[in-house]
Structures are given as C-alpha cells and as structure tokens.
Amino acid sequence: xxxxxxxxxxxxxxxxxxxxxxxxxxxxxxxxxxxxxxxxxxxxxxxxxxxxxxxxxxxxxxxxxxxxxxxxxxxxxxxxxxxxxxxxxxxxxxxxxxxxxxxxxxxxxxxxxxxxxxxxxxxxxxxxxxxxxxxxxxxxxxxxxxxxxxxxxxxxxxxxxxxxxxxxxxxxxxxxxxxxxxxxxxxxxxxxxxxxxxxxxxxxxxxxxxxxxxxxxxxxxxxxxxxxxxxxxxxxxxxxxxxxxxxxxxxxxxxxxxxxxxxxxxxxxxxxxxxxxxxxxxxxxxxxxxxxxxxxxxxxxxxxxxxxxxxxxxxxxxxxxxxxxxxxxxxxxxxxxxxxxxxxxxxxxxxxxxxxxxxxxxxxxxxxxxxxxxxxxxxxxxxxxxxxxxxxxxxxxxxxxxxxxxxxxxxxxxxxxxxxxxxxxxxxxxxxxxxxxxxxxxxxx
Amino acid sequence: xxxxxxxxxxxxxxxxxxxxxxxxxxxxxxxxxxxxxxxxxxxxxxxxxxxxxxxxxxxxxxxxxxxxxxxxxxxxxxxxxxxxxxxxxxxxxxxxxxxxxxxxxxxxxxxxxxxxxxxxxxxxxxxxxxxxxxxxxx
Numbered sequence: 162x163x164x165x166x167x168x169x170x171x172x173x174x175x176x177x178x179x180x181x182x183x184x185x186x187x188x189x190x191x192x193x194x195x196x197x198x199x200x201x202x203x204x205x206x207x208x209x210x211x212x213x214x215x216x217x218x219x220x221x222x223x224x225x226x227x228x229x230x231x232x233x234x235x236x237x238x239x240x241x242x243x244x245x246x247x248x249x250x251x252x253x254x255x256x257x258x259x260x261x262x263x264x265x266x267x268x269x270x271x272x273x274x275x276x277x278x279x280x281x282x283x284x285x286x287x288x289x290x291x292x293x294x295x296x297x298x299x300x301x302x303x304x305x306x307x308x309x310x311x312x313x314x315x316x317x318x319x320x321x322x323x324x325x326x327x328x329x330x331x332x333x334x335x336x337x338x339x340x341x342x343x344x345x346x347x348x349x350x351x352x353x354x355x356x357x358x359x360x361x362x363x364x365x366x367x368x369x370x371x372x373x374x375x376x377x378x379x380x381x382x383x384x385x386x387x388x389x390x391x392x393x394x395x396x397x398x399x400x401x402x403x404x405x406x407x408x409x410x411x412x413x414x415x416x417x418x419x420x421x422x423x424x425x426x427x428x429x430x431x432x433x434x435x436x437x438x439x440x441x442x443x444x445x446x447x448x449x450x451x452x453x454x455x456x457x458x459x460x461x462x463x464x465x466x467x468x469x470x471x472x473x474x475x476x477x478x479x480x481x482x483x484x485x486x487x488x489x490x491x492x493x494x495x496x497x498x499x500x501x502x503x504x505x506x507x508x509x510x511x512x513x514x515x516x517x518x519x520x521x522x523x524x525x526x527x528x529x530x531x532x533x534x535x536x537x538x539x540x541x542x543x544x545x546x547x548x549x550x551x552x553x554x555x556x557x558x559x560x561x562x563x564x565x566x567x568x569x570x571x572x573x574x575x576x577x578x579x580x581x582x583x584x585x586x587x588x589x590x591x592x593x594x595x596x597x598x599x600x601x602x603x604x605x606x
Numbered sequence: 607x608x609x610x611x612x613x614x615x616x617x618x619x620x621x622x623x624x625x626x627x628x629x630x631x632x633x634x635x636x637x638x639x640x641x642x643x644x645x646x647x648x649x650x651x652x653x654x655x656x657x658x659x660x661x662x663x664x665x666x667x668x669x670x671x672x673x674x675x676x677x678x679x680x681x682x683x684x685x686x687x688x689x690x691x692x693x694x695x696x697x698x699x700x701x702x703x704x705x706x707x708x709x710x711x712x713x714x715x716x717x718x719x720x721x722x723x724x725x726x727x728x729x730x731x732x733x734x735x736x737x738x739x740x741x742x743x744x
Contacts, residue, residue: 317639446629447647447716448622450707522636527742528671530635531607537634562634 168518170208171226171362172215174201178222181600183550185214185223190434191313191520195563196553199601207520209309210360211434211459212468225359225469228378230388233268236351236377240336241269241385242329243355245276245412246464249481250386250472255393257484261402263392267385271336272404275354277499278331278506279411283423285325285510290426290454298429298444298452299323301420302512305364306459307437312369315441316517321455324370324512328414329354329361333375334509335499351377355385357415357467360459370513383471405498409489412481415464418456426453432466434459523565533565540564545576553599573599609667613656615682618706621657624665625650635669637742645674645740648720651713652678652736658703659683660733676738684730692718 181199193207194214201222203214215223233239241264248257264272290299300321302308311318333352340350354376356362362381365374406412413419417432429452431440437457443449460466465477499506523537524530544557552573554560563569571577572587572595581587587595596604609631611624625646632642649665656663660682668675685691691698692714699709718724723739 317643442626442629443622445643445646446622446625447643447650448625517639519633519636519639521630521633523634525636527635527637527744531669531671534631534634535607 168205168208169363169366170203170205171210171359171366172203172208172212173224173226174203175222175224176200178220180220180222181553181603182219183553183555184217184219186550186553186555188213188217189555190310190438192555192559194555195569196550196599198598199603206518207313209306209313209459210358210363211306211310212359213434215359215468225381226362227381227384228353230267230380230384232378233351233353236349238271238340238345238350239269240271240273240340240350240352241355241380242273242275242332242336242352242376244329244357244382244415244464245274245407245481245484246357246415246467246470246477247355247382247386248274248484249465249477250382250470251390251480252476253480253483257404257406258402259393260389261404263389264385265402266392266396267388269353271340272402273332273336273498274407275329275332276407276411276414277405277497278328278335279407279414280497281331281499281503281506281510282325282328283410283420284507286323286420286424286454289323289325296321298449298455300455300457302370302515303327303415303420303456304360304458305369306358306360306434307457308369308515309360309363310434310438310459311441312515312518313520314438315445316519318441318445319515319517322515324514326371326510326512328411330371330375331499331506331510335502335506337375338502338505339498353378353380355380355382357382357464357470358460359468370515372513382467382469384469386471406484406488408497409485412485412488415458416478416481417458417461417463419463420456421454424454427451428454428456430456430458432458432463433461523562537561537565540571543571543577544574551575551599570595607669609669611665611667613653613663613665613680615657615659615661615663615680618654618657618708621654622650624653628667631669632674641740641742644720645676645738648717648724648738648740649676651717651720652676652738654708655713655736656680656682658699658708670742672742672744674740674742678736678738679733680735681733684732684734685726685728686730688726688728 179200181196186194191207193204195202261272302323336352341347356379362379365376365379368374418430421428421430431437462474462478466474523533540561546557548556552560578592582592629646660680663680666677694715695711697709697711703709721738722741725737728734
C-alpha cells in the first residue's frame, strides 16, 4: 500500500442517523462530501480528518471511530499519554492529582503528559530551521490535519513541512524505551494516547513520514473525560498521586501561538482550517514573503478547539494558560523525565519526507484533462451559480467537476430540471425521480 | 485553452486574484507542482507590476499541451531602460508602494527566474507588453 491509495480516516457517516441536510457538504475545506440517496458520502482521497463536518452536523451523524478502553488490559504496563489539553478540560476546582489518580483507578498503571516531549521537539525545530536556510517559510508538522491539507491541496508545499516529529511521538518513544530499560517486556507495554481530535487518530492509523506510529492505541478525549469525572465524583477522597508537570512553555504548546512563542525567528501562527487554507493558497502563489516559521493549527485556538475536547474552547484555553502561569511562578528545579534520554530522542526525532497526494486533478493525461476542463467551464455557465447545494455538491463548480469526472449528472440540479421540464425534454415524473436520487425519502407528496 | 483577466492599476488589495485562479486551473490539469508554482509566481509578480506601475492591464493565458503562454499588456508609463529594470534590487516604486511591502526591485528578476522564456517590449509613455512561456514536460 502506498500513500496515494490508502488513507485511514477516523471520521465516518452513520447512515442510520444522516438525513442528508448538506451542512457538512458546505463546510468541508476540501469539498470531499456529497449527498447521494439521502445520505452524506465522504470521499476518502480528499478527506483530511479536520472534523469540520462533525462540528456542524445537526443530527450527530458524523462519528469518530473509537478504540475500546478494555484493549488496555491486554498489556501489563498501561501508559495513559495525556495532552495538557486533557487536564485543561477539567474545571479548576478539580486537582490535577485527582485526575491522575482517577486514571490509575480506571486501569492505567502510569500517566505521562505528552508535553514532556516539547523540549526535544523545540530543539529539533530550531536546528531544522537553521539547517535549511533555503526553504522559507518552514511549516510546523504539529497538526496532522494541516499536513494532510497540504498533501491534498497544496502539494508543492510538502517540502516546507518541518521534518521533526510531534511531541506525542517523542513522549511515546521515551515511554517505550524507559519501560524497556526498567526490565519490562516491550510486547507487554501499551502506550495509549488520549486524543483531542480525529486527525490525530488518522495520524496514528496511517502515519505520514513514519512507517509505524510508536503508539499502541488511541482513546478519545471526550470519552475518557467522562470516565475520569465520574470516577472523581464517586470517590472524592482520592489518593494523592505524585506527578510532574511539563514546563510552563510546554503546557501551552498546543494552543495557538504556543509554538511561535518559543521561536526566535520571524514566526506567524494561523488557526482554523479555512484560515490555514487561505494562507497556504497565498503562500503557494508566492504572495507571502519574509516569514521563517509558520505554526498552523486546524482548530480555532489550537487543540482546545478539537472536536473531541468537547468542552468550552475558551474555558479550556484559560485553564491551560493559568496552569502554565502557575508553573512558571513555582519554578522548582525539577529535572525533565526525558533528561537522561535526550541523546536517544534527539536521534529519533526526525520525520521522513511528506509525499504530495494531489486530489485536484481532472485526469492523469494533460490533453484529456484540458478537454474535461473545457467542458467543465461550459457546464458551469449553464448552472445557476448560486451554490445552493440542493444537488448534493457544495457548489455549482463542484457539481460541474463531478459531471466531467462521471461522478454526477446535470439532472441533480433542480434548476436545470425545471428548465428541461419547461422545454418538454423531461416529464414531471422524471424530475421527481431525479430529485429522489439525491434526496431519497425526503420528498413527500 | 484561453483565459483572460483584467487588472486595475493601484488595486493592491486584489493583486494575486488572477494568479490564484490560474493556479486552480493548472492544478486540475495535473501539471507538475513545481511548474505550477513557477508559473503562478511569475504571473503574480507581473500582476503586481501592473498594479504598482500601470493604469490598467490585461492578462491573456493560453494553455497548450506542451506550453503555457502568458501575455501581460498594460497601458502605463512604460520602462525607459529595460536593462536597468532587470537588475536585482533596482526599483522605481514610490515610497508609498514600498511601505506596503512591494517594490523591492525583485519583480522582474523573479519573473525571469521562474519562467523558461521571458520577453518585454515597452514604449515609454504608452505601455508594456510582457510575454512569459513555461514548458510542460511530460
């Protein structure tokens, strides 16, 4: 299997719930969704797992796949690799010790925060930027939805992606090595990452720039949040657990500007998938100059805006900022748990090349593509141009594209059908049939 | 295939829209991403030149299976000394234009660098015609 024909996606449509309302169709940044036979269909080649469809679905028909929590018990060493945003999700009257101890009660044998890996990553980014002076700007590899967006829509920018692994990989590599060095059987060590978004699940199941993810499994943040909160409420007198917080700067790494604030070059932070897309569009066109480092996160406010973080984004941001401020205030001179593994981790931090996967071409052959493009432009002139999505495609342009790619028909457009009806080219029964093809079961007499 | 764009002098806010549109077209043709980038960058620089120096301009793009031809015709002051204008860093841009981040004197050299063929004919006082050709390798 190669990168171009296999992509695992963590988002899927529950066909029993979907009512074909096109909310998702209209917000997808890569125009990957169509409504067919009354149900949304996601095109695997174009989906980047950003989760925008999940956010807007009024009937919760977009689902995120979920690993079974009981899978952790297959291992004797069970590590919960939690991101700072997980702690940030809890209200400030819940002590961090209580969260750690609830995770242990649930069945994990060890809790480790992802952001301990930030130091190694930040060093890696710094030396990558100074070691590649000819490529500007360099783009952070932190957000897997952004990496996928670049692969699909901005393939000429793949070599701008910094080839340094994200903190979750560094922390997972550390845990693996640490527990092996303690005499544990690596086969019996399970490292489970608690994810705030679907893109990080996809990144685990089909990694980009790595042959295999160092993680054992992924657990959805919203699911574990509920479990932990229930455990805390059921047993208020939790045992206090010793834990070590990541550094003040590391706690904020997953927030918008978290990476930029650790950078000494001219750096810019962009968040929100559509804003990221607009920026990359201009960057690819040579319209943006003089920036050295770009931090890009698909969710607004960074990971607190992730679809599995589920709580109020701004409260989560404030919790994390406050925790970071308190950490820098009580600066105890703790040695980072990764300290003794610095050399090993610095050697393993390099990411392989990110391959382009263009999802925009009309045909492999340029002459056929040109002919298709000509007919696409003619069809576009016929269509009403109001982008109503009643055909099941996001815009009139995308319907025209579907038609030339033999994935759609002009009869999907209700305006065109009215015209044909008026001209006597089709009957009213034909028109109803056509509408039924898109809106199965929705048109009632 | 032919594409036509109009450009208004002085409208920096919308400079780049024509080249962004061309970029989408070229991507749908499955051209090499490096070629797309070079073509779009050279057209963007040409667009900015018209916006910064001329009163108005037209861009005509002709895409053939083996070549992309871009012709930019403007009505403007023209370029009195072409050789000088091609030098890196040479600029006649007004301070106002420079304050907006344009006019660093890299436009024409950048176009030359990003195209396989480039030709300028200019009549001082009436306008400039620039031709850019990029080869499509298969």
